[in-house]
Amino acid sequence: MASADTETIYKGKILTVERLGGKWEVVRHQPAVAVLVLNGQGEMLLVRQARPAIGAHTVEAPAGLIDEGETPEQAARRELQEEAGFDGELTLLTRFFTSPGFCDEELHVFRARDLRASKLPQDADEDLEVLWMTPQALLDGLRDGALVSSGPSVAAALYGVLALNTPGQSQTGQDQ
Structure with missing residues (x-):
């Protein structure tokens, strides 16, 4: 424009x-990607990392920028491998603009299933801790202020809660 x-x-x-x-x-x-993973116990794969822009550690879905020449799916696969040490079958869930009032960043959200170990080196400036947490625990932690997160991770948690509590859906999420 x-x-x-x-x-x-x-x-x-x-x-x-x-x-x-x-x-x-x-x-x-x-543009960026985020990856939602639910295991057989209904827990989400999350990473805890320092975010200097807000002066806090956040709990987020694996995510990152789409590099020049990458497709969103390639970027999602790379980020999942770098940040959590997994690869899997990826499905695009949605894409949206993170803050269209002033920013044109488009986020592509993928769901990963059938995980397998596949580690790529983390970016040099990242220090990540992998966590498994129920979507409800993430939402509760955000509500009471015990956790800090990002919009994509909150959207992924809401999706996880819906997926686990929607009639006709498996209670396990069948993602791993």
Whole structure:
């Protein structure tokens, strides 16, 4: 949607800030992926990691940016391997814009099933702890303030709660 009256305010590695029409500040951000995994006990695969932007450790679904030349599915597979040490069958659940009022970041959310061990090295700046937690425990921790998370992880938890409590769905999630 860039036009002749678009001014670049800042250009960085993963984002650019523009001023559109002399008044709207817009963040142009690389697209990203997140991966939902539910095991046979109805627990979600999550990672705890430091997030300097908010000065806190978060509990999130494995996620990351789509690299140049990658498809969203390739990025989801890579992130699952780097962050959690697994690979599996991936299905796109949905995609959405994370904060369209000011940012064009598009997030692709995948579900992984039939997990198998497959580890890639973590990014040099990541220090992750893998956790298994029920979607309800994540939502409860967010509600009482014991946990901090991100929009995609909250959406994944809500999806997990719905998948486990919807008539006709397996109570185990059958993902692992």
